[in-house]
Amino acid sequence: MSDRMDEVARQSGEWLRGGGPMHDIVISTRIRLARNVSGYAFLTRADEAARTEIANAILGAIRKAGPLGSLVDIDVEQLDELDRSLLVERHLISKQHAEGHGARRVAFDSDEVTSLMINEEDHLRIQVMRCGLQLEAAWEQINAIDDAIGQRIDYAFHPRFGFLTACPTNVGTGIRVSVMLHLPALRLTRELEKVGAAARELKLAIRGLYGEGTEALGDFFQVSNQITLGRSELEILDDFKDDIIPKIAAYEQLARRRLVEDRAFALDDKIYRAMGLLRSARLMSSNEAMQCLSHVRMGLHVGRLKDIDLQTVNELFLQTQPAHLQKLQGERLNGEQRSIARASLIRARLSRN
Amino acid sequence: MGPCERCKKAQATFHLTNIDTTGSPSERHLCDQCAIQEGYVQQQTPAFASEVLETFISGAKGKAAEIANLVCEECGMTYAEFRNRGQLGCPNDYEVFKDALVPLLERAHDPQRTHHVGKTCGAPETQRQSHDELRRVKRQLADAIAAEDYERAARLRDRIQELERE
Numbered sequence: 233m234s235d236r237m238d239e240v241a242r243q244s245g246e247w248l249r250g251g252g253p254m255h256d257i258v259i260s261t262r263i264r265l266a267r268n269v270s271g272y273a274f275l276t277r278a279d280e281a282a283r284t285e286i287a288n289a290i291l292g293a294i295r296k297a298g299p300l301g302s303l304v305d306i307d308v309e310q311l312d313e314l315d316r317s318l319l320v321e322r323h324l325i326s327k328q329h330a331e332g333h334g335a336r337r338v339a340f341d342s343d344e345v346t347s348l349m350i351n352e353e354d355h356l357r358i359q360v361m362r363c364g365l366q367l368e369a370a371w372e373q374i375n376a377i378d379d380a381i382g383q384r385i386d387y388a389f390h391p392r393f394g395f396l397t398a399c400p401t402n403v404g405t406g407i408r409v410s411v412m413l414h415l416p417a418l419r420l421t422r423e424l425e426k427v428g429a430a431a432r433e434l435k436l437a438i439r440g441l442y443g444e445g446t447e448a449l450g451d452f453f454q455v456s457n458q459i460t461l462g463r464s465e466l467e468i469l470d471d472f473k474d475d476i477i478p479k480i481a482a483y484e485q486l487a488r489r490r491l492v493e494d495r496a497f498a499l500d501d502k503i504y505r506a507m508g509l510l511r512s513a514r515l516m517s518s519n520e521a522m523q524c525l526s527h528v529r530m531g532l533h534v535g536r537l538k539d540i541d542l543q544t545v546n547e548l549f550l551q552t553q554p555a556h557l558q559k560l561q562g563e564r565l566n567g568e569q570r571s572i573a574r575a576s577l578i579r580a581r582l583s584r585n
Numbered sequence: 586m587g588p589c590e591r592c593k594k595a596q597a598t599f600h601l602t603n604i605d606t607t608g609s610p611s612e613r614h615l616c617d618q619c620a621i622q623e624g625y626v627q628q629q630t631p632a633f634a635s636e637v638l639e640t641f642i643s644g645a646k647g648k649a650a651e652i653a654n655l656v657c658e659e660c661g662m663t664y665a666e667f668r669n670r671g672q673l674g675c676p677n678d679y680e681v682f683k684d685a686l687v688p689l690l691e692r693a694h695d696p697q698r699t700h701h702v703g704k705t706c707g708a709p710e711t712q713r714q715s716h717d718e719l720r721r722v723k724r725q726l727a728d729a730i731a732a733e734d735y736e737r738a739a740r741l742r743d744r745i746q747e748l749e750r751e
Binding site for chain 2: 268270272273274276277353375378382386387388389390391392393394395396398399400401403404405407435458459460461462463464465466467470
């Protein structure tokens, strides 16, 4: 088990490799579907025996469902805290799944595109995560996985309310689309409110925009739908594809262009200071690393920095997170030790040769 | 506190300062009855109003208690417990709590649309899918026209014709 997790720590998922449509602004596209097995209570009312039965039924279906048979299945209950955090940092499981109780599992593929959480809030949460803006590709893929499992398991379904979920906020399609955006220029020009206004209009949620303590996390924002009932999956996807994402991307592009044209010295100062810190610091917190890497990433995309590899920068966002850092070091570290290890890892990865 | 300027008998309880179009203020001091007769305030019927209110509250209380005590025979979850936890106990709860759930769903989702649209359980049905697409494109067309995006509207109109031919 632990070998497997060490391997996870060293690899990086497809979505992190820094490619995909509109990858200068869109980091990743994630779709989740919430499903429950018919004939069982939701997890609020399921005892340990029922949870195990549900997990076995779903795992059985996955193993028989052609290509899903190759997914690696991990017993989350058996993992130690560090390995659970690693999976959270990796977006393979939710925080809730990591911190939950009782029989629960996760199955994912080696590219980390597909991940199935079993016994999270619902019996099954299917997730597909792709790099850049790939709404259609992600939908086709998750739809096929859902069909393959749905042919082998009866889902709880109601003609009026659709796919039934433990929480009524997910009922209907059970779909949650989340697009992760990198908006450093809008942040620097203090125009994030534009993003908030565009999202509110479509009843979409934005995380990391106003929430306490989330401000400094590297200028990353996640836009996701809140409505799951009364609109088809494709209608929900269209809001992202035709409306909100192109709009936000255009705002960010404009802000980047204005910075380059009108405030080049200020922009370069931000970028090169960040670079200087990353290449010189001896102690670096996770938040500082995120912020500096964010400015460097923007510097690469607006062409102000050239001799740095984008994929290295993308990987560092992940590898400097606490659990990844400790897995890579092969030992448990306290806060200060992590700051030392983080600074040293970054210096090594961004050295000039 | 002077007497009413209209009937000159009762105590004036209604005081109003009017500002006319030239900006100069004028004051009125009236008793309750005269204020009603001059049309400044609406006639109150306290007995009737409180009666309505009381009926409303007790009725709602009875209804609220009734809803809170609804219980699912399959999982034993009561509506009150669901409201505390935010999560339901089993699929059957959607049927048992249906009347109380619909207003919640209206608030959490689209108030106009609480009927499921989209994928159904089991194998995909192409017919149903194109029906869904038709509804979706028609709605988008209305939106495009409202937004005066005629280029997009034209594309959507073509798609509708295509779908209707199928």
